[in-house]
Amino acid sequence: MKTLITSLKIFLFFTVLTGVIYPLFVTGIAQLLFPNKANGSLIIKDNKAIGSELIGQQFDSSIYFTSRPSAISYNPLPSGGSNYGLTNIKLKNLVVERKHKFITFNRLDSLTVVPSEMLFASASGLDPHTSPSAALLQVDRIAKARGFDSSQKQQLIDLIQSKTEEMQFGLLGEPRINILNLNIALDKLDQNITNNK
Amino acid sequence: MTVQDVIQVILFFALLIGLTPILGNYMYKVFTGNKHIMLPLFGWLEKITYKLTGVNSDEETNWKSYTFGLLMFNLVGLVFVFLIQVIQVYLPLNPAHLPNVSWHSAFNTSVSFMTNTNWQGYAGETTLSYFVQMVGLTVQNFVSAATGIAVLIALIKGISRKTTDKLGNFWVDLTRSTLYVLLPLSILFAIVLVGQGVIQNFKTYETVQTLQGTQQVIPMGPAASQIAIKQLGTNGGGFFNANSSHPLENPTPFSNFLEMLAILLIPAALTYTYGKMVGSIxxxxxxxxxxxxxxxxxxxxxxxxxxxxxxxxxxxxxxxxxxxxxxxxxxxxxxxxxxxxxxxxxxxxxxxxxxxxxxxxxxxxxxxxxxxxxxxxxxxxxxxxxxxxxxxxxxxxxxxxxxxxxxxxxxxxxxxxxxxxxxxxxxxxxxxxxxxxxxxxxxxxxxxxxxxxxxxxxxxxxxxxxxxxxxxxxxxxxxxxxxxxxxxxxxxxxxxxxxxxxxxxxxxxxxxxxxxxxxxxxxxxxxxxxxxxxxxxxxxxxxxxxxxxxxxxxxxxxxxx
Structure with a gap:
């Protein structure tokens, strides 16, 4: 009985300390030092949130760079992958289908090597990135859909280069490009071109 | 594999090996009651813990009392986490209005977090309120890890002591692991994680209009504080369903590197602590x-x-x-x-x-x-x-x-x-x-x-x-x-x-x-x-x-x- 009472008291004490004070303390510091990041790295346009820089969005329109396949169609409630094993026939069929779709959608040569992240679904279903080479393969299609001439198309290629994130500190992770950021910049580029006309 | 891949792997192991004696030596001081750097910062908190809970920190017990205390303490945690899940609609901090959890899922989750397993049959963002994640699960992340350390410390004492039946005091080992090892590391780590983009807030889920014109609901919550301890305490239970693949839980290669290092950090360092405690590094x-x-x-x-x-x-x-x-x-x-x-x-x-x-x-x-x-x-x-x-x-x-x-x-x-x-x-x-x-x-x-x-x-x-x-x-x-x-x-x-x-x-x-x-x-x-x-x-x-x-x-x- 004495042990039970001690257990209850210690449990209560640690619940308050690690379950209330600790998270509140971290929240306080986080909101003070990194308010934007602590609140989800939201991108605000005209006072409205249009997305989070970290959360990928579904892009399948011909005027945008395409995002990775997602087992949850970029609906974050809840997040997750396909969990298909490599010998699952569904996975093989999906890869064949996605490859065909990517090649025809972007009017590429049928022998083009499609970057594998465009054929396989991500782990979170919310991957905000693709490889820069996947973006470059889409330039012609987007330029055509937006009616860009060849100099404007070059601007688009420059945009991809400027938005490419290299390995962090030149050391960690993989080179990548944030598709939401890229598409926002693309809209802006298009806007500027139209305004200049 | 590229050269960069190999460099990352080598860097990972080099840091792990380098940090082992540093943290290991520190934990040796903590568990043998020596002076250490956290005493001026948290020493008063340890005294308050014993005062408030009536624990006599000088009292040592045999293995049976030690184990009995451990089992009781874990049982209390189990019951508490179970209860708050099945009544979460009546509790605060549930902005997404998530319903009560079913009895079998609540049983599984409470056992899971109490045993340091953190198996998840549920999806965090669509099942549990901020209250349950924080007051229920974050606490178990700490104390289940501390329980594991306490058992180890008792075993080491069993090996290194002679002709005694005293193995120390469970409450003291539990308190010291939490206050001096897990808590300071977690605070530091959580803040670094937020700096990389991990969220830490109490806001309601954010509905956004995407560029293509559909709606997307972005989950929110006090994630960083839980992620820090779930990595350090070998717990592993994600705040979100996709765990550390979720961009809000692990946004950058650097956050990934640190979260990965945190997985092995304490278990590796404990081998050094062990060597020191048995008198042979x-x-x-x-x-x-x-x-x-x-x-x-x-x-x-x-x-x-x-x-x-x-x-x-x-x-x-x-x-x-x-x-x-x-x-x-x-x-x-x-x-x-x-x-x-x-x-x-x-x-x-x-x-x-x-x-x-x-x-x-x-x-x-x-x-x-x-x-x-x-x-x-x-x-x-x-x-x-x-x-x-x-x-x-x-x-x-x-x-x-x-x-x-x-x-x-x-x-x-x-x-x-x-x-x-x-x-x-x-x-x-x-x-x-x-x-x-x-x-x-x-x-x-x-x-x-x-x-x-x-x-x-x-x-x-x-x-x-x-x-x-x-x-x-x-x-x-x-x-x-x-x-x-x-x-x-x-x-x-x-x-x-x-x-x-x-x-x-x-x-x-x-x-x-x-x-x-x-x-x-x-x-x-x-x-x-x-x-x-x-x-x-x-x-x-x-x-x-x-x-x-x-x-x-x-x-x-x-x-x-």
Whole structure:
């Protein structure tokens, strides 16, 4: 009985300390030092949130760079992958289908090597990135859909280069490009071109 | 693999090896009551803890009272976490208006977090309120890790003390682990994580209008504070369903690197603490080396499997269930570390790993979570294998086995066998049951040998208190919630109780000074023997099942049937 009472008291004490004070303390510091990041790295346009820089969005329109396949169609409630094993026939069929779709959608040569992240679904279903080479393969299609001439198309290629994130500190992770950021910049580029006309 | 990939792996291990003596030495000071750097900062808090709870910190107890206190304390936590889940609609901080959790899921989750497993049959962002995540789960993340450390400290005292029945004070060991080790590291780590983009707020879920004009709901919550401790405490339970592959949980390669390092940091450092406490740093490094060798073997096999081509997908990099920012190397380094260390958080979906890489993760768990293993739990599990190795070596040369001057007798060996067999029996029996009954099979996401792997992995993960999954398996059913819940309890306390019994029995023994005939336990020969024993025991137990699961699948993949 004495042990039970001690257990209850210690449990209560640690619940308050690690379950209330600790998270509140971290929240306080986080909101003070990194308010934007602590609140989800939201991108605000005209006072409205249009997305989070970290959360990928579904892009399948011909005027945008395409995002990775997602087992949850970029609906974050809840997040997750396909969990298909490599010998699952569904996975093989999906890869064949996605490859065909990517090649025809972007009017590429049928022998083009499609970057594998465009054929396989991500782990979170919310991957905000693709490889820069996947973006470059889409330039012609987007330029055509937006009616860009060849100099404007070059601007688009420059945009991809400027938005490419290299390995962090030149050391960690993989080179990548944030598709939401890229598409926002693309809209802006298009806007500027139209305004200049 | 590129040169950059190799550099990242080497950097990871270099940091792990470098930090081991630093943190290990610090923890030695904490657990032996010496002066250390956190005393001026948190020393007053320790005094307040004892004052408020009426604990007499000078009182030492025998193994039975120590274990009884531990069990009571864990029971209280279990009941509390269960209750707040089934009444969460009546509690505060539930901005997404999530309904009460079903009784079987609540049972599974409360067992899961209390046993340091953090198996998740539920999806965080659509099941649990901020209140439950914070006041229920974050607390268990801390105290379950502290419980593991406490058991280890008691065992070390049993080994290093002589002719006593006193093993220390559970409340003191629990309090010190939490206040001086877990809490300061978590605060620091959580803040760094927010700096990388991990969220930490109490806002309602944000509905946004996407660029293409559809609606997307972005979940919010106090994530960083929970993620920091779930990595450090080898807990592994994600704030979100996708765990550390979720961009709000693990946004950058740097956050990924730190989260990965945090998985192994404390378990590795505890080997050094152990060496210091038993009076031979070399003993600690011996254990560290055996663990590191097993980890590197597993990692090499996994990397080889993941970078190999196969007839189905050709030379296509296997990015299914992986994130672009991490790529293959960082996903595999994580999957190997998280399964070795009984952490169980994931940054890639293990279900979609190549069969052999998935098997390495499974084997890491099945060997008993002793390749660094859970905080405290990994090392006390390894010490069980050391007892077994010393015993077998003693039989081979015909001498009474000794470890650090303590005679290993029938009782210790019996208890060691209970601790080794308990989780393994759970894995085999429950997997066999699930693979022949409808309620077991109807949850599968993949068929054939990969389906068997999903079941095997689930029970291995439960019994090893790991918590990762071949997540295609729909485990949120009455059958799986109950069997996995039961498996986690056996896997935790079926090891802790015999370990504590060994600690109690060892403490009573005399210490014989080393002689010319003493079998040394701090050299390469011993490392080799220890690794051999671990692999033979694990291999004999699980090879038949593995050959029907991942090995058969590997053959199918390469025969293109």
């Amino acid at each position: 070399r003993q600690g490094w011996t254990i560290f080396t055996a663990m590191l060798i097993l980890l590197v073997i597993g990692l090499s096999i996994s990397l080889y499997a993941e970078y190999s081509s196969n007839p189905i997908f050709g030379h296509l990099p296997l990015m299914e269930g992986k994130e672009t920012r991490f790529g293959i190397t960082n996903s595999v380094l994580w999957s190997t570390s998280t399964s070795a260390a009984s952490n169980g958080s994931v940054n890639a979906m293990h279900d979609s790993l190549s069969p052999i890489a998935g098997m390495v993760a499974m084997v890491n768990i099945m060997l008993g979570e002793i390749i660094f293993g859970g905080v405290g739990a990994g090392l006390y599990g390894m010490l069980i294998f050391i007892i077994l190795t010393v015993f077998i070596a003693g039989l081979m040369v015909g001498r009474t086995p000794e470890y650090l001057g303590k005679k290993i007798e029938a009782f210790e060996v019996q208890m060691a066998l209970v601790a080794i067999l308990a989780p393994n029996i759970i894995i085999l029996l429950f997997s066999a049951w699930a693979s022949v009954c409808t309620s077991g099979l109807s949850s599968l996401n993949n068929s054939g040998s990969h389906g068997l792997s999903e079941i095997l992995y689930a029970y291995a993960s439960a019994a090893g208190n790991n918590g990762s999954a071949f997540a295609g398996l729909n485990a949120n059913t009455v059958f799986y919630n109950l069997t996995i819940g039961f498996g986690m309890l056996i896997g935790r306390f079926g090891v802790i109780i015999p370990v504590m019994a060994i600690a109690g029995s060892m403490a009573k023994k005399k210490i014989t000074p080393p002689s010319s005939g003493t079998f040394h336990t701090d050299n390469w020969l011993f490392i080799g023997l220890l690794i051999a024993i671990i692999l033979i025991v694990g291999g004999l137990t699980h090879f038949p099942a593995l050959s029907l699961g991942p090995i058969a699948e590997h053959l199918l993949l390469n025969l293109k049937i």
